Amino acid sequence: MQMRVAYHGLIYRKILRLSSRSLTTISSGEIVNIFSNDASQIEMTVHSINYLWLTLVDIIAMIAFFWYFVNYVSFIAIGYTLMLVLLVSLMSRLLVHFRRKILKVTDQRIKTMSEIIKSMRIVKMYCWESAFVKKVLDIRKREIIRCALRLIPETMELFFSQTYACITFFIVYGAMWSFHIPFDTRFFVVASCILNYLGLSVLSFGSGIRNFVNYLTAAKRLQTFLLLDESERDRRLLSISDKLETDEHLLTNKMAIEKKNIVQTSLKKFTKVECNLKLAGWEQNGLFLLKNIVFTVYPGDLICIIGPIGSGKSSLLQTLTGEIPFFDGQVRLHGSFCYVPQEPWIFSSTVKKNILFGKDYDPQLFRRVVDATALEAGEMIQTGTYDELLARSSSFSRLLEDIHQQEKEQIERPMNIPQRQSSRHLTLIENEHEDDLLIDSENFETTEKGSVKWDVYITYLQEGVGVLFGIFIIIFIFGFHQATSIVYSWWLAKWSDDESQRHGHQSNCTKIINQKINMIRSMNDTEWNEYRNGRFYFYCG
Numbered sequence: 001m002q003m004r005v006a007y008h009g010l011i012y013r014k015i016l017r018l019s020s021r022s023l024t025t026i027s028s029g030e031i032v033n034i035f036s037n038d039a040s041q042i043e044m045t046v047h048s049i050n051y052l053w054l055t056l057v058d059i060i061a062m063i064a065f066f067w068y069f070v071n072y073v074s075f076i077a078i079g080y081t082l083m084l085v086l087l088v089s090l091m092s093r094l095l096v097h098f099r100r101k102i103l104k105v106t107d108q109r110i111k112t113m114s115e116i117i118k119s120m121r122i123v124k125m126y127c128w129e130s131a132f133v134k135k136v137l138d139i140r141k142r143e144i145i146r147c148a149l150r151l152i153p154e155t156m157e158l159f160f161s162q163t164y165a166c167i168t169f170f171i172v173y174g175a176m177w178s179f180h181i182p183f184d185t186r187f188f189v190v191a192s193c194i195l196n197y198l199g200l201s202v203l204s205f206g207s208g209i210r211n212f213v214n215y216l217t218a219a220k221r222l223q224t225f226l227l228l229d230e231s232e233r234d235r236r237l238l239s240i241s242d243k244l245e246t247d248e249h250l251l252t253n254k255m256a257i258e259k260k261n262i263v264q265t266s267l268k269k270f271t272k273v274e275c276n277l278k279l280a281g282w283e284q285n286g287l288f289l290l291k292n293i294v295f296t297v298y299p300g301d302l303i304c305i306i307g308p309i310g311s312g313k314s315s316l317l318q319t320l321t322g323e324i325p326f327f328d329g330q331v332r333l334h335g336s337f338c339y340v341p342q343e344p345w346i347f348s349s350t351v352k353k354n355i356l357f358g359k360d361y362d363p364q365l366f367r368r369v370v371d372a373t374a375l376e377a378g379e380m381i382q383t384g385t386y387d388e389l390l391a392r393s394s395s396f397s398r399l400l401e402d403i404h405q406q407e408k409e410q411i412e413r414p415m416n417i418p419q420r421q422s423s424r425h426l427t428l429i430e431n432e433h434e435d436d437l438l439i440d441s442e443n444f445e446t447t448e449k450g451s452v453k454w455d456v457y458i459t460y461l462q463e464g465v466g467v468l469f470g471i472f473i474i475i476f477i478f479g480f481h482q483a484t485s486i487v488y489s490w491w492l493a494k495w496s497d498d499e500s501q502r503h504g505h506q507s508n509c510t511k512i513i514n515q516k517i518n519m520i521r522s523m524n525d526t527e528w529n530e531y532r533n534g535r536f537y538f539y540c541g
Helices: 002-017 020-025 028-038 041-048 051-118 120-125 129-162 164-178 185-226 233-237 242-254 259-270 313-320 351-356 363-372 377-383 385-391 396-404 417-421 454-463 467-502 514-521 525-540
Strands: 272-281 290-297 326-334
Touching: 002 028, 002 041, 002 185, 028 051, 028 185, 041 185, 051 120, 051 129, 051 164, 051 185, 120 129, 129 164, 129 185, 164 185, 164 467, 272 313, 290 313, 313 326, 351 363, 454 467
Parallel strands: none
Antiparallel strands: 272 290, 272 326
């Protein structure tokens, strides 16, 4: 758990430091996949990695036990066990190989769906729905095919692991029957416990190998993600001179006494932007490069960057912020600055929290930001700013509360009825926890409580082979498996008792009738061999 949390923290810190170029090479779906699947793989590996050496200890204990009871026949069981271990290892490697292929298609599907959702307006405007549906279905079909291929080695691994005890008993008893080696109930009881436990150990051994190899694959994906380019803003931009640091320290000490005078005089003196750019670009040998741009900006200056689309206006601003990966020159930002990108950065929270951005609430500063961003309530209602903010994932109810009650503690509560009446021209999807406030709503969608109903399972069966035939198959498969397991164990126990009575061993496991004991002991070698053959043939069946 602690390792998984550590990986999550490492990924989160890396996301905050990614450069703009890195953000264009990786989608949000890939980041979610790394965060949810790859980072969690370490927890599964830690749980199962101990079986990589515990299984070997169990095999050594089995060898010692079988050698004590059946001598050289134990090599047959040992050989089959080692073969099964190698087979499970091979199946685990195949599962990892198929998982890599599935993850590639899954990343492609998530990336495609993310792009479609973000560009839904364009898709709807040009009526591209059918083309994109066909593309998504094609990707999903390839993903399903790879998942089906992955089930083949997984089924084989599960089959051999679950039938390990039965097949081992069959091989050992067959060898003992072929060489006329007697065996008794003591061997059957102890061997049954050991083989059943060893079957689970072998299955866990395969899971350990698979999880370990999956972790190595996930570690490579994490390493690739962690080696993405980071923003160079810290190295390029935080280069304030010693004199400036000393002056800012003095300004900080005097701020409590002469705040207004310091803001008006000292900050203007030390705030400036210096740019001496020789070469900058998104690619080292790309076709587009910014060259030989030199300027200095002081407080009060208005600098306009004019040019056609694709001429490098945004790239120049991102050079100043340290986002350009390939850079030669010098950029210095002295003082405190802010960068306002073209894309909106509005979080799913209150307007108040979007403005404060984690800082302490200052009423004067908050009012200045509200005035500067035209968030006055009257102007917003007149110009339709509510619609714009709703399109950018702002909460309508919280917006009204923050604007009209800015100094009030914000809690999660329903929207007032008059506010809903004033938003009739909006398409509003609202979450409420009080039913009496939904009297003006058109449609209602409530969550279902309880467990999964039977009609859901019936629907699954109808979509498959049919309800009656599906129920019959389920009952037949599980019933046949359980009945076979019970009969085979009971038959081996009876056979072991007969062997014990034939060779004079006393058995306390079952109550033997004296007449049957006398019949078994009175048999000659030919009759006894025929009796054993019948027992073995029935067991083989």
